[in-house]
Amino acid sequence: MYDISAIGVSVRVLAHLTMPAGFTITEFASDADPFDFPEMTIAEAEMNVNGDLVTFSAPTPLLVTLNVIPDSDADRNLSVIFEANRAGKNKFHARDIITLVGSYPDGSSVTLSEGKMLAGVPAKSPATGGRIKSKAYSFAFQNLARTR
Numbered sequence: 001m002y003d004i005s006a007i008g009v010s011v012r013v014l015a016h017l018t019m020p021a022g023f024t025i026t027e028f029a030s031d032a033d034p035f036d037f038p039e040m041t042i043a044e045a046e047m048n049v050n051g052d053l054v055t056f057s058a059p060t061p062l063l064v065t066l067n068v069i070p071d072s073d074a075d076r077n078l079s080v081i082f083e084a085n086r087a088g089k090n091k092f093h094a095r096d097i098i099t100l101v102g103s104y105p106d107g108s109s110v111t112l113s114e115g116k117m118l119a120g121v122p123a124k125s126p127a128t129g130g131r132i133k134s135k136a137y138s139f140a141f142q143n144l145a146r147t148r
Contacts, residue, residue, distance in 0.1 A: 008105035011035060011066060015096035015117075018084040019077065022099075027072035029134030035066045035102065061140040062112055064100065070124055070132040078137045082120035098139055107147075114142035 011034075014022035028034035043057045068074040084094040098115035119138040127133050 003106075005105060006034070009034060010103050012101040012103070013066075013077070013081070014099040015081045015084075015094070016098075017094045018081050018096050023073070023077045025066065025068060025074040025078075027069045027074040029067035029069055029136075032067035032134050032136065033065075035064055037062070037064050061142070062115075062144050063118075063138065063140055064112065065136050065138045066100075067134050067136050070135050075135050078120065078135070081117055082122070082137065085117050086122075098141070100139065100141070109147045111145045112139070112141040112143070113145070115139050116141075 009028075011025045012022050013025060014020065040060055040062070042060060043055055045053060045055045048054050066074075066078070068078065081094075081096060081098075085096050087093045096117070098112075098117055100112045100115065102110045102112075104110075116139065117137060118140050119136075121133075121135045121137075124135075125133045
């Protein structure tokens with residue numbers, strides 16, 4: 001039997017300048033996946049003129065998106081990192097190096113390091129159903145380490 005329950009999952013976020021002590025996220029959105037690792041292409045394949053298979057690999061960033069409850073502690077903290085790292089005219093941006101540590105209920109974990117926040121939602125957006133939309137924050141990382 002396999003128990004693949006995700007109840008109790010959490011993510012610890014560290015931004016080396018803005019929030020070096022970090023914070024733990026448990027306030028995940030109810031209308032989107034808590035965090036999502038999209039499928040990655042790690043190699044390409046093609047055929048040459050004579051029908052030989054030619055393959056090649058290239059480094060690919062590790063992408064992840066966190067979806068949190070609007071106005072939660074997690075959203076407020078991620079908003080601080082977002083604004084601190086958003087470039088703009090006459091605005092200093094922090095250039096934070098981000099680390100994420102995902103902890104799963106089975107005791108395993110995943111650590112993503114040497115990262116950068118790529119995107120976030122700058123303000124609350126209402127949905128037609130009368131609720132505030134969940135907030136998504138996207139990151140790219142260079143390194144991944146897992147424990148089982």
